[in-house]
Amino acid sequence: MNRGPTMVDVAEAASVSLKTVSRYINGATNIDPKLAERIREAVLALGYRRNLAAASIRPGWTSRMLGLIIGDLGNPYYSTLARGVEREVHERGYLLTTASSDENGQRHDELIDRMLEQRVDGLIIVPPYTGGRPWNELRPPLPPRVLVDRPAPEGDGYSVLADNARGAASATEVLLAEGATRIAFVGDSELISTMAERRQGYEEALLAAGLEVDLSLVDHGVHTDEQAAGAVQRLLDDHGADAIFAANNRAAIGALRAFRARGARVPLVGFDDFESAELTSPPTTVVSHDIAHMGAVAAGTLLTLLDGGVPAEQTTVLPVTLQRRGSELRVQ
Known part of the structure; x- marks a missing residue:
């Protein structure tokens, strides 16, 4: 040979x-x-x-590889996030390895172990909502890590998040201003911290407007757009919802599917932008942060740690903006 x-x-x-x-x-x-x-x-x-295998046993060796663990490769939100990370680290000469935990704690732990075996220089992680092994239970030495989109369950480490509660409140306020009084909340599991924060903002806006929180209008068990479509149909038919707050992009797409099946719509505001939002009729109003920028900020935080620096903030909270496009308006 x-x-x-x-x-x-x-x-x-x-x-x-x-x-x-x-x-x-x-x-x-x-x-x-x-x-x-x-x-x-x-x-x-x-x-x-x-020869990376031989080189990796040398003291001070660096792989020039970083690991990114996201929640769901099939969700456009995470592909946008990954693109933001990759662009930032590529400029510094790093190769990014991306994998999905599928929101499963055991798979998340397996991916962590595999990436540590590959001697990655650092990790950017979206913690799975089913939990995973605490970071401090892993055997040192460990590379630097940054949490993105969600904080660490144990509450430590550096993280880059969006202002979920404020964004959900502003979405609900827009629907209230249009005269809606029975606004439904449609989202994924509240074990996901972002969902819990968005429901908190939704409820705070209702209470501030003098309305009670009607639990029959809350559905936080949808993970796919098909499930969201079914949930919206039930909320409209059985519970008299007169507006929808879709707490993520898949819930918004599900709501649009339900409207099409019914041949009628109600006011809708989504959280997290999605590629076809401007192509719907009317275009879909959303509250969102710059997802690619979130990835870039997480990458920049990790690079600072790798350079031996101290990031300016332990937790970076990115603002969200309301993008009015017409779907929040009542049907005339």
């Missing part, structure tokens, strides 16, 4: 020392530009690739 080219081969081809090649391969920047160019040309000509 033919062996691949080694650093010795690269050193001979570039007419430099093995030590200089080693420093170049491991990212040193204080190498004479002419020598660095000769090494680069030799690497390309020979097709050299460094």
